[in-house]
Amino acid sequence: MSIVVFTEKNKAASQIASILSGGHFNRASVESIPVYDFKMNGKEWRIMGLAGHIMGYDFPEQFNNWRECDPAVLLDTPPVKNVTKKPYAAAISLLASGAEEVVLACDFDREGENIGFEAKEIAERVASLPVKRARFSSLSASEIKNAFSNLVEPDYNMAMSAEARQILDLKMGAAFTRFMTLSVREKARTKGVISIGPCQTPTCGFVYEREKLIKNFKSKDFWKIEALLNSKGADFTGVHRAGNIHEKEKANEIFARIKDCKTGLVDKKSVKEARTNPPYPLNTTEFLKRASKFLGVSPEEALETAEQLYLSGFTSYPRTETNKYADDFDFKSKLVAFSSGIYQKYALTILSAGEITCRNGTKDGHDHPPIHPIKAASKDDIEKGVRMPNAWKIYDLVVRHFLANLMESAIFEKTRLEILVGGEIFDVTGSILTNPGWLDVYPFETKNDKLLPLIEEKDEVAVKELKNTKSETTPPKRLTEAELLTLMDKHGIGTKATAPSHIETNKKRGYFETKGKTIAILDTGFTLMDTLDATVPILVQPEIRARIESLIQDVEDGKKSLESALSEGTTLIKQMYSQLTSSKDAIAARMAGTIVDEQVATDKKNFVGTCPECGRMLHMIKTEKGRFVGCTGYPECKNTYPLPKAGVLTVLRSQQCEKGGVAVMKVGNKYNWAVGIGPCFTCDLEKKCFPxxxxxxxxxxxxxxxxxxxxxxxxxxxxxxxxxxxxxxxxxxxxxxxxxxxxxxxxxxxxxxxxxxxxxxxxxxxxxxx
DNA sequence: GCAAGGTC
Incomplete structure (x- = not known):
């Protein structure tokens, strides 16, 4: 009889076996899954790694035909749990039948507890035996030994809270997705799925809210008074203390007072030292943000690349919440490894400083250390070891971040001048990087010097030019993927490992797309959010996740039973569902208009825009008699627009007609044509649209x-x-x-x-x- | 075919 241990993944199993056995263990194979055997205190131990969840929920077979099942029925149907990874279940049964005790040693978090219970359930089907839990926050020898000599009871409530999440997410996702997809299909021919979920929808919601801000933005004029100054042959610029002045009269009045001034007087000067601290160690969220911001690599790709780098032994485990190093973290051996090759300079700088100090963050998920390099490698090594396009860039970022964290703060000398011109104060700032510190190894964050000539108080400076310039306030910018990840993290949408996948789902569904580093919402996404915002607003907001989260937290804390959390959660979903379905026809018609009809999709060049009459797609139609724009809804919708007779037509998809034309086209290389309005050169806004x-x-x-x-x-x-x-x-x-x-x-x-x-x-x- | 969460 043996003691059988289940961990969350193979890596942890081998690590724990190595620690408990002092390195003396055998690797066996059960149902072709690795099992680590050894003897300890006269007992046989067998440790096997699972592969995350090995069971999953689904609706019973008879509910799987979308057409024959009213989605509303799903809300009253309890999903059933099935084994999704058969070989693991078989291996668990085999091990359990020869066991005297089972120890669950998955990660110490909600999902980890739940994964352990999956193994427990399978084990208990074949044998009645005690099941214990080993709790540890890291795979260090001391923690592991401590956890295994102080086994506790498995936490039923914690496991059930994850159970509640799974069931509620599935019910809501399946019912809403099926409803929306089927309703739209009544109005438009499409095989696509219109999905809705408690993480993906609020993620799209963030993009939608930003898009609304941009669309509704009204720009305002402002004036700024600047002085081009000169001292000792060097030019520099001062800005009037009033900054952005929103009243034209006020700007003119100030400007009139000073416009003929030829000299200014340095009234005050201050020089201050400013420090910029090195970044905290990398956790997953921060890593993904930086990969997107600095390298332009999408979160999805960055996580996959980091996974490959990890599996090839170049960098550490990429899924971690922790941004602080443990007290006994071994920096020195890593720095020694980097003390030749391209990072030599930085590694030596850190080593020569004596004591190695890291700048720690405050998050500790008690899981894995921050992402850091495991071994020093050249570009060649990385490219041979990991065949992914951005592997080297990602590795380089991890190494540079690791080193930067151990380096000194960057020090700037910031100079501020107050210069009086005709009695008005102009502010001048300058800065010099006096000690680059960590910025030396971190070229991603560039801080440019802004040099000023050497000036002292009471000096006189020449005024070369005074300007009173009109500008307009600009609309907010589109979200970058890095900013979206920040918002998701802040509102608890998804986890460190799943956030990129929610972004990916939205892209796959055609809700938004990335243009470079920024995210642009697409018609389908915007209309879906707009519709939900009007019918079930809570869905578009992070609140939906928070509501479910609070229910399952209560289960974990023992304040609610699984049953009552499920029934409360289901009631909430039912309320939302009835809000959504009450305006089914209106929703479906709006959504259908954004679905690119498959006929049109195959002929994308001909797709012009959205029909203002019915919301379907407009396309170009060529007949023997000529060409025009018509609606794909013909004969139901007879809306048409004329087109110029000659010239190659290209739809300018980035252009919008200010006067409400449905789309703007370029006619040959000659002129632009607003569909529904006519040639742009006859329009008084032409210069504004095509500056x-x-x-x-x-x-x-x-x-x-x-x-x-x-x-x-x-x-x-x-x-x-x-x-x-x-x-x-x-x-x-x-x-x-x-x-x-x-x-x-x-x-x-x-x-x-x-x-x-x-x-x-x-x-x-x-x-x-x- | 639907969600989100693990990990490979």
């Missing part, structure tokens, strides 16, 4: 030079049509950069010829810098 791409001031008149592209040529012309032109390179892809030439102030051009490196130069052929 010329200005590269600099016209050297002849007071106009501006802008890029003119025709069918067979391109050149710079003047917005005043004064006749002045300049040439630009005729071939290659041309981009006007935001950066300005330091000699003449025109924009820099980038030209990229095929198979050649891009070249950058000043747009001004007559620039003094050449």
């Amino acid at each position: 010329p791409e200005i590269v600099g001031p016209c050297p002849v008149c007071d106009g501006s030079m802008f890029l003119i592209t025709t069918k067979d040529s391109r050149f710079l012309g003047c917005t005043n049509r004064c006749g002045h032109t300049q040439s630009v390179p005729k071939s290659g892809r041309l981009t006007i950069l935001d950066r300005l030439c330091e000699h003449c102030g025109w924009h820099i051009l980038r030209v990229k010829e095929q198979k050649q490196d891009a070249e950058e130069f000043c747009a001004n052929r007559k620039c003094s810098g050449k």
